[in-house]
Amino acid sequence: MLCHGTPFSSYVWRAVARVLARHYEVYLWDMPGYGSSAMFDGQDVSLAAQGRVFADLLDHWGLDEPLVVAHDFGGAVSLRAHLLHGARYRALALVDPVALAPWGSPFFRLVGEHAPVFEQLPPALHRALVREYVGSASAKGLHPDVLDQLVQPWLGEPGQSAFYRQIAQSDQRFTDEVQVRYPEIDLPVLICWGEQDSWIPIEKGHELAGLIPGACLEPIAGAGHLVQEDAPAELTAALLDFLP
16 A cells, blocks of 8 residues: 655555565555545545544455555555554655654744645746645755646646645644654564755654664665655565565
């Protein structure tokens, strides 16, 4: 089961998924309010809601103790589903996850505090902002076609409103609720981290590995926050070495 983060979609897992599918049955999904999923006014896209949805989705698909690989906010979603909603995993691989306080860049906090204002940006300015923001997740720079694919869901209506909605509903308390319980995790855990992640520095990876019993940290050289785009071969190799 491959989980994406924000402001991304299951598209970021396409290369890794193709390789893993040679060895496993692979499931991809777009979180509610992301990618190809429905977007609408008043939608609850918080980490609290996503954790519940993920646990329910695993139950709906009949996936008992799947292997879970989760990136960014997807890491927080998978951790909440496991620790708060009883989702059971055979193993968990976290890739540059949002998991520890404090998190959220100054830009992220600014947008969250003034989301209604940003929603009113002219479409061209909004497009430029989203492209710059998404592009900054890569240490090497994204191919224009890839950047277009990642930005497209957030353009037009309802995409523009949905982009600022998911930031406005981000709240550190949703990771604070589970951070104190990381020492309870009793399953194989791999933590992969881009050494050049400018969104969440690799020091957070070392800190997280120290909180989860038996967790192994795998630094990925030359990769930023979007390890899937910057170093897909290295990330896939690390996952294949880890996953049973």
